[in-house]
Amino acid sequence: MVSEREFLDGYDPRDYPAVAVTVDVVTLTIRDGVLHVLLVERGEQPYAGRLALPGGFVREETLDQAALRELAEETGILPRVHLEQLATFGDPGRDPRMRVVSVAYLAFAPRLPDPTVGGDAAAARWVPVDDATGLAFDHDAVLAAGLERARAKLEYSPLATAFVDEEFTIAQLRGVYTAVWGEEPHAGNFHRKVLSVPGFVEATGTTTERGGERGGPRSKLFRAGDARILHPALLRPTPEERA
Amino acid sequence: MVSEREFLDGYDPRDYPAVAVTVDVVTLTIRDGVLHVLLVERGEQPYAGRLALPGGFVREETLDQAALRELAEETGILPRVHLEQLATFGDPGRDPRMRVVSVAYLAFAPRLPDPTVGGDAAAARWVPVDDATGLAFDHDAVLAAGLERARAKLEYSPLATAFVDEEFTIAQLRGVYTAVWGEEPHAGNFHRKVLSVPGFVEATGTTTERGGERGGPRSKLFRAGDARILHPALLRPTPEERA
């Protein structure tokens, strides 16, 4: 933290200009097997008409609360959303109006209704992550950081269960990995692996009402287990940069 | 980021009071086989006499530059230091004087000279992490986050090489894992494992001048390799919480 000496004596408004602190939220969900991110369309300068991550000023609240509030304002009530701090972006000039330090958050949510409620929601929409380029400010970099975090966390945390409904099939869980990693794990091996990791999923004892669209047996249904880390982990087929 | 509407119309000083942005740095090193953290003694209220992480205001610079600058002010020139952003702490009330949002950084350094140069260095010193409790502000939590990050990163990144000199023996590298994890990996298996991970270390072709203090063969010397991630990873003996 700031030292007393600097705080009392060294303070010079020219060295320490007014700083605004905001939160931006990278909210990911899966729709029709494709990973989407929640974006809002900017109405005014700068970056008018461009898409941006939803966000806003931090008020008299914790940073976590600020992120949750912003998310709720954009999407209405959010059940079972997982939210975690991602990273903080504060380069001078990232906002042309003033110095803005933005604490980015990452949210994972099961399939959500289209955002039509409250706040800036009129302009909010889900965009496939592959189409989410040319965002306002440095939000391309923020999104990229969020995606890389999400891909990495699928490996060693049971986070995939945050993308599906409360009860889900192994195939739906596999669909999460396919959408986020962009690569489909081998169905049979994935099935056995998921069941073998302690605490990842637990059986409900029930099955789906019907088989697949074009036939097939009914799937057993599962709930998220109580594990907070996966051990052993489900490693990505292609292990790439994780710095 | 902040929406234009809120920025122009919704701004209310009572909602968005003045915020100070600082960086705090968790600097870790190993001295005599024990993990130490760099702390400064506070001279004034609040928390006068208590130990705290070094840090200070962010100026007209990037957050990374601010962290590097603070670290240099505390310790003098820092060769080969690894620095990465850790997390941001911004609870209201974490500083009793005003709203302070602090971006915490994590630094790893090889054995350093005692900090005696410039800045607040007169009061700076290395403290074994086990003794670093009761810190000022919320710095206990910041330090804990830094330690957990360090422990996790040893598994899948070649970060251990940031704690040793440019040329090092496998035993010295093992000492890093022992100090950070608090548990000694099996010497023989560790040796073979380190050499088998592509890009972790590369042989220099030279050996130490002498064997150990109480005898033993000379060790081969190694340099850090070019890998940025370890694959396969070196897993901790006891896989615990990683959220």
Add this chain to the structure above:
DNA sequence: CCAATAGTGTCTATTAGACACTATGAC
């Protein structure tokens, strides 16, 4: 029947880890 999918069986290559062993060199 046919196609698609859930779930299981089985085999192989790789790896972690336990343990043992040899060689070196300071004292």
Add this chain to the structure above:
DNA sequence: GTCATAGTGTCTAATAGACACTATTGG
């Protein structure tokens, strides 16, 4: 010589992944 340590050999259990196969069910 003694003893701690560097480095290697070897065996076993666990695991990832390839592949094959059976069972189920919608069309």
